[in-house]
Amino acid sequence: xxxxxxxxxxxxxxxxxxxxxxxxxxxxxxxxxxxxxxxxxxxxxxxxxxxxxxxxxxxxxxxxxxxxxxxxxxxxxxxxxxxxxxxxxxxxxxxxxxxxxxxxxxxxxxxxxxxxxxxxxxxxxxxxxxxxxxxxxxxxxxxxxxxxxxxxxxxxxxxxxxxxxxxxxxxxxxxxxxxxxxxxxxxxxxxxxxxxxxxxxxxxxxxxxxxxxxxxxxxxxxxxxxxxxxxxxxxxxxxxxxxxxxxxxxxxxxxxxxxxxxxxxxxxxxxxxxxxxxxxxxxxxxxxxxxxxxxxxxxxxxxxxxxxxxxxxxxxxxxxxxxxxxxxxxxxxxx
Amino acid sequence: xxxxxxxxxxxxxxxxxxxxxxxxxxxxxxxxxxxxxxxxxxxxxxxxxxxxxxxxxxxxxxxxxxxxxxxxxxxxxxxxxxxxxxxxxxxxxxxxxxxxxxxxxxxxxxxxxxxxxxxxxxxxxxxxxxxxxxxxxxxxxxxxxxxxxxxxxxxxxxxxxxxxxxxxxxxxxxxxxxxxxxxxxxxxxxxxxxxxxxxxxxxxxxxxxxxxxxxxxxxxxxxxxxxxxxxxxxxxxxxxxxxxxxxxxxxxxxxxxxxxxxxx
Numbered sequence: 214x215x216x217x218x219x220x221x222x223x224x225x226x227x228x229x230x231x232x233x234x235x236x237x238x239x240x241x242x243x244x245x246x247x248x249x250x251x252x253x254x255x256x257x258x259x260x261x262x263x264x265x266x267x268x269x270x271x272x273x274x275x276x277x278x279x280x281x282x283x284x285x286x287x288x289x290x291x292x293x294x295x296x297x298x299x300x301x302x303x304x305x306x307x308x309x310x311x312x313x314x315x316x317x318x319x320x321x322x323x324x325x326x327x328x329x330x331x332x333x334x335x336x337x338x339x340x341x342x343x344x345x346x347x348x349x350x351x352x353x354x355x356x357x358x359x360x361x362x363x364x365x366x367x368x369x370x371x372x373x374x375x376x377x378x379x380x381x382x383x384x385x386x387x388x389x390x391x392x393x394x395x396x397x398x399x400x401x402x403x404x405x406x407x408x409x410x411x412x413x414x415x416x417x418x419x420x421x422x423x424x425x426x427x428x429x430x431x432x433x434x435x436x437x438x439x440x441x442x443x444x445x446x447x448x449x450x451x452x453x454x455x456x457x458x459x460x461x462x463x464x465x466x467x468x469x470x471x472x473x474x475x476x477x478x479x480x481x482x483x484x485x486x487x488x489x490x491x492x493x494x495x496x497x498x499x500x501x502x503x504x505x506x507x508x509x510x511x512x513x514x515x516x517x518x519x520x521x522x523x524x525x526x527x528x529x530x531x532x533x534x535x536x537x538x539x540x541x542x543x544x545x546x547x548x
Numbered sequence: 549x550x551x552x553x554x555x556x557x558x559x560x561x562x563x564x565x566x567x568x569x570x571x572x573x574x575x576x577x578x579x580x581x582x583x584x585x586x587x588x589x590x591x592x593x594x595x596x597x598x599x600x601x602x603x604x605x606x607x608x609x610x611x612x613x614x615x616x617x618x619x620x621x622x623x624x625x626x627x628x629x630x631x632x633x634x635x636x637x638x639x640x641x642x643x644x645x646x647x648x649x650x651x652x653x654x655x656x657x658x659x660x661x662x663x664x665x666x667x668x669x670x671x672x673x674x675x676x677x678x679x680x681x682x683x684x685x686x687x688x689x690x691x692x693x694x695x696x697x698x699x700x701x702x703x704x705x706x707x708x709x710x711x712x713x714x715x716x717x718x719x720x721x722x723x724x725x726x727x728x729x730x731x732x733x734x735x736x737x738x739x740x741x742x743x744x745x746x747x748x749x750x751x752x753x754x755x756x757x758x759x760x761x762x763x764x765x766x767x768x769x770x771x772x773x774x775x776x777x778x779x780x781x782x783x784x785x786x787x788x789x790x791x792x793x794x795x796x797x798x799x800x801x802x803x804x805x806x807x808x809x810x811x812x
Contacts, residue, residue, distance in 0.1 A: 248713055268716045275717040281710045285732045295718035346718060
């Protein structure tokens with residue numbers, strides 16, 4: 214169920230709706246498309262209220278998660294479908310079909326039928342079909358989720374390129390945060406029917422608005438602490454003073470949550486001089502270029518730290534380390 | 549350890565024997581009927597039974613009547629069921645068990661009870677109740693288990709919700725969605741439902757006989773009581789029509805069956 218949703222996107226903008234399963238993002242997209250009616254609220258397009266306008270008159274192209282091409286029509290006929298309904302002149306229709314086939318790299322497949330195409334090709338045709346009607350808004354309902362990883366990344370980049378070329382305002386629903394962050398101009402993070410943050414991918418990642426966004430987007434360690442010196446941006450965590458620029462807005466002794474990304478954590482051997490949270494390395498997880506270390510601090514609090522794999526041998530399991538981070542790295546939120 | 553399937557199947561020699569026995573079981577009565585239909589007394593064998601049959605006006609009248617009733621039944625069944633199944637799948641999936649139950653009722657209620665019920669209940673206009681067209685009402689009910697099942701499976705295989713919404717987002721109104729996005733992709737199911745209904749109506753006897761309409765099945769029964777060879781010839785012709793209908797299902801169904809998308 215959707216509760217508090219207020220989204221507005223500019224012309225030509227690429228917006229992602231991101232959230233876990235059941236958060237309401239698909240419902241929101243279907244309301245925008247006209248397939249569901251909201252109990253309350255308004256959907257406006259270019260300033261006009263379209264809440265009561267039926268889906269077929271909204272001029273919104275949609276690409277679905279499930280393969281949605283008409284199985285009895287060829288690639289070219291699928292792309293032509295919306296144009297024929299609009300009674301576009303034949304010459305213009307054909308020129309547009311050719312242009313879209315070319316744009317999608319599908320010219321060689323124009324006479325093939327959907328079952329003769331791969332999943333990635335089918336979604337490209339679906340995208341071409343949606344773009345053919347020159348939509349006021351392009352809606353993408355998890356269009357890449359049925360594809361394998363390699364094709365997904367490739368098609369994701371193509372979608373972004375095509376969106377930039379056509380400048381069509383686009384709304385993408387996804388539960389894949391990498392997809393949302395890499396493709397969108399702005400991301401709306403949804404949780405339990407609400408938009409909890411709507412901002413650029415970088416802001417969402419570095420300055421999450423609440424604990425849900427901080428833990429849902431990427432990996433981070435949540436630490437409990439207290440603002441020690443708001444003027445200098447110092448917090449106390451497990452009795453240790455740590456830098457946190459974003460604590461500056463809080464009053465002294467305010468209990469806070471400190472979220473720190475693993476890649477922001479810097480490690481030193483515990484016997485080296487310096488400040489930081491001391492702990493024991495208990496686990497290594499190899500990710501290729503980086504290795505994630507789990508460090509148990511005092512009171513069994515666990516901290517994640519990603520370091521270059523080439524340096525990981527310097528901090529073997531069982532070693533005592535000291536963790537530090539740049540002052541502007543942690544996000545500080547009221548407890 | 550699991551036994552490979554190939555080692556559990558009968559050996560090739562046994563397979564041939566089994567196929568032969570099964571073939572004989574099914575073919576022997578047909579061959580015997582065929583031979584009997586050609587028998588013209590004594591040692592004479594010819595096509596006179598067929599010639600007499602095809603030269604009889606009642607044969608053609610009953611055949612055309614049944615064909616007309618079959619076509620009307622197909623039309624009414626599809627007009628009623630296509631939108632209903634579509635609507636239940638999209639908008640009221642909770643009603644599906646109710647529809648399933650209704651669809652199997654004709655299997656549970658004996659034909660004689662159905663025809664009695666129809667006679668008692670339907671006191672409609674003379675242009676319907678007084679003509680063979682009245683049978684169409686009963687035949688739609690009789691064909692319901694088959695037509696419903698075929699359409700239900702066809703629509704479930706197709707993901708009609710996504711197809712319908714895709715067409716709608718491209719500007720199609722509901723009639724256009726049905727005519728241009730759903731029905732063309734249901735060709736296999738529609739042909740299947742049509743041919744099954746044709747086969748049922750062409751062979752239906754109880755309703756027509758009790759309500760005193762001279763359909764093809766009633767005519768077969770009548771001929772059977774008056775001429776043995778002609779009855780055998782008629783039975784074979786009837787079989788032939790059924791076979792053609794089945795062949796039609798196989799061929800058109802195979803050609804019209806839409807292959808759904810998916811990664812190759």
